[in-house]
């Protein structure tokens with residue numbers, strides 16, 4: 047990264063006063079812009095982030111009880127999995143690289159780059175971000191992404207034979223619904239993080255965590271650590287008692303009731 051860019055980011059940081067009520071959110075945006083300038087994030091990723099921010103606002107920018115329940119079910123499923131894989135796109139790598147590597151190590155799930163706007167430069171850039179954050183290996187880069195998911199027609203169809211292709215569980219976030227639908231058709235289970243409970247990804251996933259990816263990843267790792275000593279039966283019971291559609295309904299009800307209360311308080 048050149049020094050003029052450093053100066054630009056530095057000056058933006060100093061333009062945001064410590065007392066600014068939206069400081070954290072503004073710094074997340076700055077980070078995404080910075081990663082867009084390096085090529086890791088696509089401009090469309092900024093639009094996707096804005097959509098997410100809007101839902102986060104409606105959800106009160108916190109991890110609600112329904113999300114805690116889906117995080118628990120996701121932790122159970124990851125611990126039951128024989129071969130989990132974490133699928134990483136530009137936004138995910140930019141928002142929580144260290145946290146993704148920690149989750150990957152905790153559940154023994156390889157990290158695989160899988161992009162909608164795929165090109166070799168981005169693959170390498172995202173792999174570099176993950177390696178700088180502590181990853182020893184990153185799948186899905188260059189010729190490693192040589193297997194194909196026939197049901198898909200976007201660049202997301204290119205996967206690693208050592209990763210998504212053979213995985214039983216895939217953890218993913220911030221994407222269009224086509225791939226989740228295709229992975230489910232192939233008999234795999236999908237854990238998706240999506241702030242929009244109405245998205246096709248949310249509807250199609252086995253477990254949808256309706257919460258901000260930045261909050262979810264460390265919480266999920268903590269929950270995995272807490273549940274590690276549970277028996278397989280207990281983990282199965284937790285996963286089996288989780289119903290994704292019911293959980294999505296709860297999130298919609300929560301938003302609707304919260305909006306009504308806010309309207310009354312004006």
Ligand code: PTJ
Pocket residue numbers: 087088090091093094095096097098099101135136137160161162163164219220221222223239240241242245257258259260
């Ligand atoms: O890096 P690439 O090439 O794979 O491109 C990725 C993007 C993000 C451009 C692409 O997959 C895309 O267009 O995604 P969508 O269809 O806009 O979907 C993004 C979804 O993620 C929306 O439902 C958003 O509400 C949601 N979202 C955005 N930010 C967050 C989020 N969900 C959880 N946490 C967030 N921080």
